[in-house]
Amino acid sequence: MNILILEDEIPAYQKLQACLKAYFKDTKTSSVQSNWARTIVDGEKLLKENTYDFILSDIQLLDGLSFDLFDKVKIEAPIIFCSAHDAYLFQAFNTNGIAYILKPYSQNDFNKAINKYESLFKKGDYNSLDSNTINALKTALQQENTTYKKRFVIKKTSGIQLLNATDIALITASGDFCLVIDNLGKRHTISQNLGNIYQQLNPKKFFKINRSEIVNIDFIENIEPHFKNRLLISIKNHKEKVMTSSSTTSGFRKWLES
Structure with missing residues (x-):
């Protein structure tokens, strides 16, 4: 089996490799091979030189969107998208039998996506990603990018850090600033009040x-x-x-079901 990984972040690539290893633990190592590209340029070269059983792809690469790559090169292999973008943007993928893993994902989430790929492909229910779907998703992503905050600047004693909004699990008001708990349980301070952040x-x-508290549904x-009439949330x-x-x-309750 030959797999292509399109991922610009090294830790995310390492996690995908670990998930692949765990999923194929009962398979001979030599029978499962993978290539890795962080850019559209490198991905295009690999796709033209190799044939892949399936592709694991983030949306954002170092030099642009992976959609631009799939516009350039005709893809016959199933694609499993691994991204922090909201899953509602990818309903078109689901109707085409294309799996999607929402970051942060677990090994179980990963396994379900691979199982979906295998079952759909074996049944012949998989359709290649077409240009109409790609264009629709590009438009949706542009609208998302212009509407909501993508990251926050965090001032630390060691310097300035960036915190992605998708990595925020919980926000708690503390006077004129807020305490933020990230996906790893670490605490950060944002110099804005809760109302401004929520907007x-x-x-x-x-x-x-x-x-005084805002929660992220993904966590x-x-x-x-x-x-x-209150609810306790873990x-x-x-x-x-x-x-x-x-x-x-x-x-x-209504928000959970929307």
């Missing part, structure tokens, strides 16, 4: 559960009922549970 975030991903692990990599207010519970 910049994608409402399909983030919800203000009470006067909700468990929800349980609490007294006075967040990934965060020990303390957070709670909806009685006035936000109804809206929160």
